Amino acid sequence: MSGEALFFLEVVISGLMAGVMYALVALGFVLIFKASGVLNFAQGVLALFAALALYDFIAPGGWVDDLFGFTFPIWAGIILTVGVMIIVAWLIERLVLQHLVQQEPIILFMSTIGLAYILEGVGDMLFGSDVKPLDIGIPQGASDWLLDNYGLYVEKLEVFAALTAAILVIVLAVFFQKTRIGRALRAVADDHQAALSVGVSLRTIWVIVWSVAGMVALVAGIMWGSKSGIQFSLSLIALKALPVLILGGFTSVPGAIIGGLIIGVGEKVAEVYLGPYVGGAIENWFAYVLALVFLFFRPQGLFGERIIERV
Amino acid sequence: MFYREAGQFKDSYESDQAIFPVAQDRWFVFGVVIAAFALVPFFIGDYWTNAVLLPLLAYSLAALGLNILTGYCGQVSLGTGGFLAVGAYTTFKLVTAFPELNFILVVLFSGATTAAVGVVFGLPSLRIKGFYLAVATLAAQFFLVWMFNKVEWFFNYSPTGQITMPPVELFGVLITGPRAPSAAKYLFCLGVVAVAAYAAKNIVRSRIGRAWMAIRDMDIAAELIGIRPLMTKLSAFAVSSFYIGMAGSLYFGVWLGSAEPIEAFGIEQSFLVLFMIIVGGLGSILGSFLGAAFMVLLPIVLKNFMVDGLSMAVVTAKHVEIMSLGMLIVFFLIVEPHGLARLWQIAKEKLRLWPFPH
Amino acid sequence: MSERRNGEVLLSVDKISLAFGGVRALEGVSFDVLEGEIRAIIGPNGAGKSSMLNVINGFYHPQEGSITFKGKTRKQMRPHFVASSGVARTFQNIALFKGMSTLDNIMTGRNTKMKRGILWQALHYGPARNEEIENRGHVEKVIDFLEIQSIRKTPVGRLPYGMQKRVELGRALAAEPELLLLDEPMAGMNVEEKEDMCRFVLDVNEEFGTTIALIEHDMGVVMDISDRVVVLDYGKKIADGTPDEVRANQDVVDAYLGVAHD
Numbered sequence: 001m002s003g004e005a006l007f008f009l010e011v012v013i014s015g016l017m018a019g020v021m022y023a024l025v026a027l028g029f030v031l032i033f034k035a036s037g038v039l040n041f042a043q044g045v046l047a048l049f050a051a052l053a054l055y056d057f058i059a060p061g062g063w064v065d066d067l068f069g070f071t072f073p074i075w076a077g078i079i080l081t082v083g084v085m086i087i088v089a090w091l092i093e094r095l096v097l098q099h100l101v102q103q104e105p106i107i108l109f110m111s112t113i114g115l116a117y118i119l120e121g122v123g124d125m126l127f128g129s130d131v132k133p134l135d136i137g138i139p140q141g142a143s144d145w146l147l148d149n150y151g152l153y154v155e156k157l158e159v160f161a162a163l164t165a166a167i168l169v170i171v172l173a174v175f176f177q178k179t180r181i182g183r184a185l186r187a188v189a190d191d192h193q194a195a196l197s198v199g200v201s202l203r204t205i206w207v208i209v210w211s212v213a214g215m216v217a218l219v220a221g222i223m224w225g226s227k228s229g230i231q232f233s234l235s236l237i238a239l240k241a242l243p244v245l246i247l248g249g250f251t252s253v254p255g256a257i258i259g260g261l262i263i264g265v266g267e268k269v270a271e272v273y274l275g276p277y278v279g280g281a282i283e284n285w286f287a288y289v290l291a292l293v294f295l296f297f298r299p300q301g302l303f304g305e306r307i308i309e310r311v
Numbered sequence: 312m313f314y315r316e317a318g319q320f321k322d323s324y325e326s327d328q329a330i331f332p333v334a335q336d337r338w339f340v341f342g343v344v345i346a347a348f349a350l351v352p353f354f355i356g357d358y359w360t361n362a363v364l365l366p367l368l369a370y371s372l373a374a375l376g377l378n379i380l381t382g383y384c385g386q387v388s389l390g391t392g393g394f395l396a397v398g399a400y401t402t403f404k405l406v407t408a409f410p411e412l413n414f415i416l417v418v419l420f421s422g423a424t425t426a427a428v429g430v431v432f433g434l435p436s437l438r439i440k441g442f443y444l445a446v447a448t449l450a451a452q453f454f455l456v457w458m459f460n461k462v463e464w465f466f467n468y469s470p471t472g473q474i475t476m477p478p479v480e481l482f483g484v485l486i487t488g489p490r491a492p493s494a495a496k497y498l499f500c501l502g503v504v505a506v507a508a509y510a511a512k513n514i515v516r517s518r519i520g521r522a523w524m525a526i527r528d529m530d531i532a533a534e535l536i537g538i539r540p541l542m543t544k545l546s547a548f549a550v551s552s553f554y555i556g557m558a559g560s561l562y563f564g565v566w567l568g569s570a571e572p573i574e575a576f577g578i579e580q581s582f583l584v585l586f587m588i589i590v591g592g593l594g595s596i597l598g599s600f601l602g603a604a605f606m607v608l609l610p611i612v613l614k615n616f617m618v619d620g621l622s623m624a625v626v627t628a629k630h631v632e633i634m635s636l637g638m639l640i641v642f643f644l645i646v647e648p649h650g651l652a653r654l655w656q657i658a659k660e661k662l663r664l665w666p667f668p669h
Numbered sequence: 670m671s672e673r674r675n676g677e678v679l680l681s682v683d684k685i686s687l688a689f690g691g692v693r694a695l696e697g698v699s700f701d702v703l704e705g706e707i708r709a710i711i712g713p714n715g716a717g718k719s720s721m722l723n724v725i726n727g728f729y730h731p732q733e734g735s736i737t738f739k740g741k742t743r744k745q746m747r748p749h750f751v752a753s754s755g756v757a758r759t760f761q762n763i764a765l766f767k768g769m770s771t772l773d774n775i776m777t778g779r780n781t782k783m784k785r786g787i788l789w790q791a792l793h794y795g796p797a798r799n800e801e802i803e804n805r806g807h808v809e810k811v812i813d814f815l816e817i818q819s820i821r822k823t824p825v826g827r828l829p830y831g832m833q834k835r836v837e838l839g840r841a842l843a844a845e846p847e848l849l850l851l852d853e854p855m856a857g858m859n860v861e862e863k864e865d866m867c868r869f870v871l872d873v874n875e876e877f878g879t880t881i882a883l884i885e886h887d888m889g890v891v892m893d894i895s896d897r898v899v900v901l902d903y904g905k906k907i908a909d910g911t912p913d914e915v916r917a918n919q920d921v922v923d924a925y926l927g928v929a930h931d
Contacts, residue, residue, distance in 0.1 A: 039442045099645040106387055106441055107644055110589060113582065114640030121634025125627065239578070242446045250442070279461035288450035295439050295447060324805040328798075513793035517801055518776075518783045520790075525766045525777045532764035535726055536840065537752025537781040546787065594768065 010153055011272050012265055017158035019264020020165045021227075024220035025241040026248065026256035027169070028213040033250045035185050035209040038097070038108045042116040044238020046214055049088070049119050051221030051230045052127040054081040055134055063127070078218070085214030086207075088119075093207045101202075120232070134225035161223040168219055169257060172212075181208060243291030263287045328516075347501055352494040360493035365566040367607045368500040369558050374587040374599035375504075375511055376554030381585070382593035383515055384547035385527030386436055390448035392580035393455030394552050396572060397425040398559025400465050403474045406564070407467055414481045418503060418560045425556025426549040428455070433548030437541045440530075452578055459572040475569040487564050496565050503561060507554060512596050514550065523547050524594070586636065590643050592652030601651040609636070676704030678737075679880050680848055685724055685734035687717075687904075694720040695731065698906050700899045702848065707874055708882045709891045711915075712901035713924055718884045719761055721901065722850050725882070726758060727751040739847070753781040757846035759837045761853045761884075767826040771836050774825055775811055778843030779804040811839045815869060831862040838869060842877075849873065851883035855890055863887065867894055892916065900924070 025043055032040045040046075056062035057077035065071050072080065096115060100108055139156040176182040188195040188205050196202060221230070244263050248255025267286040275282050321327040331337040355364060373395060380386050401421040405412060432451040436444050459465050466474050478488035485491040486499045514520050522543045525533035534540050563570045570576070583606060591602020610632055617628040647653055681701035687694045695717045702708045710718050723729040725736060727746040735744050738754065757778065766774050783804060789797035812818055815835050820828060825836055834854065841849055854870065855863045871894055873879050885891045891898060892912040900908040900915055902924040908915050915921055 096641055096645070103644070103648065106385075107648055109387070109442060109445070110585070111641050111644045113585070114637045114644065117633050117637025117640065119637075121630050121632075121637060124630040125634065239449065242442075242449065246443060246446055281457060281461065284457050285450060285453035288446065288453055292435060292447050292450045295435055295443060324802045324809070328801060328805065510791035514787065514791050517790040517793065517797060518780060518785070519787055521769070521773055521777050522780060524769050524773070525780075528766035528768050529764050531728070532760060533766070533777070534748045535728055535752065535758060535760075536778060537749045537844065538777070539747075539749045550787070 011268050013154055014158070015265035015268030016261055017155070017162060017264070018268060019261035020158070020162045021220065021224055021260075022240050022244045022263055023257045023260025024165055024168070024216060024223065025238055026244040026260050027172075027253065028216040028220070029241055029245055030248075030251065030253055030256045031172075031209055031213045031216065033245075035188050036097070036206055037105055038112065039105070039250070040115075040213065041109060041112040041238065042119055043213065043217060043241065044236065045116040045119040045123070046085075046088075046217040047221040047224065047238070048230065048232065049123045049221075050081055050085055050214060050218035051134060051225040052123050052132070053084045054078065054218065054222065055132050055225070055230055056127055057081060059132070059134070081218055082215055085218060086211045089210035089214050090207050092210055093203060097206055098203065116238075131229040131231040132225075133229050134222065155227075157223075157227055161227075164219060164223065165257075168216065169253065172216075172253065175212075185209060240287055243287040246291040247294055263290065266290055344505060347505075348498070352498055355493055355497060357493050360497050361566070362611065363607060364497050365500060365561075367604055368497075368504045369562040369566050370584065370587060370607060371600045371603040372504050372507055372561060373555050373558035373584045374591065374603045375508060375596065376551045376558060377584050378588045378591075378593065378595070378599045379511065379515070379523070379554065380547050380551035382588055382595065382598070383520060383527060384523040384544060384551075385530075386433075386544060386547060387441065387445045387585075388448040388551075389445050389578070389581045389585070390432060390451035390455075391555055391584040392576040392578055393452040394425050394429060394555040395559035395562055395580060396455055396459050396576035397428050397552075398422065398556030399563035399570060399576070400459055400474065401425070401556065402560040402564045403467075403476065404465070406477055406479055410477065410479075414479050414486065414499075414564075415503075417479075417564075418557050421560040422553040422557040425559065426553040429548045429552025429555075430545050433545050433552075436544045436548065449578075452581055456572050456576055459576070471571075473569055473571045474563070476564050476567075479564070488568060500561050500565055503557060507557065508596060508600075511550075511554070515596065519543075519546060527594075586640055588650075589640060590650055592650030593648070595650070595652035597655065598650050598652030601655070605651065609639075676706065676880075678702070679704045679739065680725065680882070681737045682721075682725065683735050683737065685721070685731045685736070687720055687724060687729055687731040693904055695724070695901075695904045697734070698901065698904070699734075700906060700909055702880060702882055703897075704880055705874070705878055706880060706896040707870070707894055708880075709895035709898045710882060710884050710901065711886075711888075711891055711898060712907075715903075716901040717904040718901055719852055720904075722758065722852055722882070722884065725751075725850060726756065749781070752844065755847035756850065757841035757844040757848075758850035759834075759841050759852055759854060761856065763830070763833045763837055765825045765833055765837055765840070768824065770822050770824055771817060771828070771839075772808065772812075772821045774836055775808045775839045775843045776804065778811075778840040779807060781844060782807075807845070808843050811842045814842070814872070815839050831858055831865075834858065834862075834866065835869070838866075842873065842879075845877075847880060849879050849881045851881060851885075853884050853886060855885060855887055863890065870894060 025047060028043045028046065029040055032038055032043070054077050057064055057072045057080050058074055059065070060071060062071065071077075092115065096111060097108075100111055139160060176186055184195070185205060185208070187198070188202065195205075224230075240263070241260075244256060244259040246259075247262055248257070248259030267283045267290075270286045271280070271283045321332065326332070329337075331340060351364075373391060376394075377388060377391055380388050398421040401424040402417055405417045405420055406414075428451075432448060435447045439447060460472065466472055469475075476487050478485055478490060480486065481499060484495045486495050515523070522533070522538045523546075525536075525538055526540060526543050526547075530540060533543075559576075563575070567575060587602035587606045588599060589602070590605050591600065592598025613632050613635065614628060617623040617631060618625055623631070643650060678701045681699075683699050685698045686696050698717070698721065700708075710721060712718050720729060724731050727748040727750065730745045735742050736746075737743075738751075738756070741754075766777065769777075783800055785797040785800050789795065793801075812821060815838065817832065817835055817839065820832060820836075825833060828836065838851075838854065841851075851870070855866050858866065867890060870881060870883070874881055883891075883895070895912060897910060898908075898912055898915045899906060900918070900921050902920075907920040907924060908918040910918075
């Protein structure tokens with residue numbers, strides 16, 4: 001391969017990997033949106049929060065270390081963090097969503113912006129706001145095999161993240177298709193009223209779905225934290241997930257994945273090949289503008305259903 | 312008892328359609344405006360002007376603008392920061408290129424430029440609604456701030472990338488820059504805001520305002536009774552952006568004096584103004600002011616209380632502030648989605664009956 | 670009850686076909702509405718009645734066929750254009766603007782009649798104020814006509830169902846339409862409310878000479894107040910004529926009693 005093509009390939013691959021991260025966050029959005037019609041703006045902060053909690057369970061210098069003088073092993077830390085996320089989900093349902101059931105979607109959306117602020121404030125207060133390196137033993141550095149055989153520079157971490165995301169999607173698919181709770185979730189997504197009338201408890205469903213979204217957020221938080229440390233910018237990827245959703249459609253899991261990859265590759269390629277001519281840093285807005293252009297041609301997203309308006 | 316409409320009969324549609332049909336409201340607003348113009352300037356110092364009054368006025372104007380779009384027309388925007396920037400940079404370019412231009416014209420031009428930009432980013436609103444539109448406005452936010460950060464022409468090739476407001480006189484009195492007297496800055500902003508608020512109140516109670524609310528409440532029905540959705544939504548984007556652009560002009564020109572795009576016009580500003588109208592009251596002119604006052608005063612009060620009162624570390628206090636902000640938003644959305652303005656109305660209804668509860 | 674009128678043809682619908690994806694809602698439906706008459710469109714659920722109104726209204730664009738209103742033929746048109754050329758309507762599920770008062774809701778019906786630009790409105794002075802006051806006068810006439818003076822300033826969200834229906838009629842009337850489309854004006858009402866509504870419909874027709882096309886499920890009401898009835902079933906027209914003719918039509922009886930379709 002020529003140097004130029006190789007470089008292009010590297011750009012595309014690094015874009016794909018960034019896309020995996022966006023997709024992970026977008027996945028959490030889609031889960032919650034499908035089950036409750038809420039566009040959860042706090043998803044990114046949820047990822048930040050999860051990563052911070054994990055850090056404090058396992059890392060030297062974290063909270064647990066400070067207070068009790070020991071740290072949990074990584075697997076225990078992850079289990080504990082999952083527990084924390086379930087508690088957070090329960091609190092959110094209890095304190096916020098329950099009171100807003102009858103409200104319009106846009107009010108719910110704004111309430112999740114409020115939630116994002118609360119989580120950020122609480123997270124910073126409990127865990128501090130400095131950048132923390134998260135190391136849970138994910139292989140780091142470039143893949144030697146690819147570098148030696150093909151001259152291609154690819155981070156091991158990124159391959160790992162992609163594999164994890166794939167496994168996560170499969171697990172979720174099985175969960176939705178095969179388990180009783182999963183089927184109840186899909187029933188609620190299709191029709192709230194009907195689901196209620198056959199005895200599905202909406203409140204339980206909401207807690208479950210927010211917990212699942214919390215776990216997806218944890219995975220996203222681990223990957224992002226391992227890559228660039230746990231910091232506030234993590235919650236900004238939540239914003240990047242919004243254009244991903246527009247591309248993929250708000251209710252489609254495959255849409256979230258493919259949308260994420262398109263945005264990831266698109267903005268990397270644009271940054272590398274277009275950026276230098278306009279002053280760089282177009283990564284900041286490229287995704288949004290891409291989504292905006294896309295909206296003109298296919299407002300329902302790649303995989304969303306066409307909406308027929310009625311009176 | 313004190314707030315009683317009984318006995319105030321209207322004998323023409325004209326008087327029934329007056330801006331404040333109830334006499335007490337009329338006198339109250341009149342009194343507040345008189346006090347704001349004639350009394351306040353004698354009592355204010357630099358601290359009050361810069362920490363409270365100028366931000367309050369600039370943010371009130373921005374909240375007024377966003378409320379027109381979101382509260383009256385139902386289109387959520389997260390691009391307020393970007394539109395503030397358009398107003399601010401227009402002001403900067405105008406006063407540096409034409410130092411002789413009357414500053415009132417500068418403010419109006421800044422509004423007009425922002426209105427044009429707002430209409431462009433409002434175009435997608437015909438096809439998309441709700442969250443989708445919110446995302447589209449994020450495109451405006453990030454793109455505009457990036458542009459002002461990267462395109463050097465906008466900041467006159469200054470090496471720091473900052474823009475700094477030169478001193479400008481209006482009718483022989485300095486109103487911008489560090490040497491301008493506080494009272495002059497305050498009075499200028501107050502004048503702009505008062506006129507803008509009066510105009511906004513008039514617009515929302517006439518044809519265009521009703522069309523906005525119709526689109527907000529039920530867009531399909533509105534279309535079928537003859538309201539043109541695109542024109543109506545674009546007019547809301549235009550008027551809203553016009554206001555936010557003027558706010559940007561005051562925000563940068565009179566209050567801050569110098570600005571750096573990412574910090575002064577970032578996404579946090581968009582959220583802040585959105586919070587103002589949620590707390591103050593969606594679809595309420597008064598609410599825009601109440602919300603802006605609340606959001607400007609809250610950090611000051613919290614900071615005084617926590618840092619000076621409880622001697623908390625400044626960083627921790629900042630975190631508590633962020634958290635309280637979030638809690639307040641959630642609280643208001645749950646308890647009173649119509650915000651402080653609605654509470655004010657309830658208080659008035661109570662006053663009407665006071666001291667007899669029934 | 671009232672004698673056949675012999676007005677000109679105000680609206681004629683010609684071979685309209687409408688489909689959503691693969692679902693055919695209307696198939697080659699034609700009928701006309703004469704000036705000054707009350708024309709009912711009836712049929713079982715899902716017969717395509719509301720779709721028909723939406724086509725006339727310009728909200729749905731039919732794949733085939735054309736519509737002639739006041740001598741002008743069209744295939745497609747924007748709803749606001751239809752509205753300003755003199756068609757007003759009410760909706761099956763109340764479509765009032767919840768956040769606004771009764772008065773403001775009815776004022777929106779005057780939207781197409783008001784022309785003053787935004788700068789005048791911002792000043793609320795001169796032409797804009799005169800226009801506002803003049804239109805307020807029209808709206809007050811409608812309010813008097815519908816006997817809803819007492820709820821003038823009440824937010825419509827707080828009104829009982831029957832009143833909301835009345836306000837919605839008021840909003841349509843405020844536009845001074847030549848053709849008034851009513852989509853189930855009496856659905857969900859009790860007997861008294863129905864009687865009131867019937868009276869208003871007949872009064873509108875007689876006093877203002879407004880042509881009315883209405884969808885209604887209450888057969889008694891339809892047969893009483895309409896001059897002519899068109900019957901739809903599965904998107905096709907199966908009968909058209911005076912109430913008596915329609916009542917005697919075997920296809921109509923079959924459709925309502927649910928004889929199996931072939």
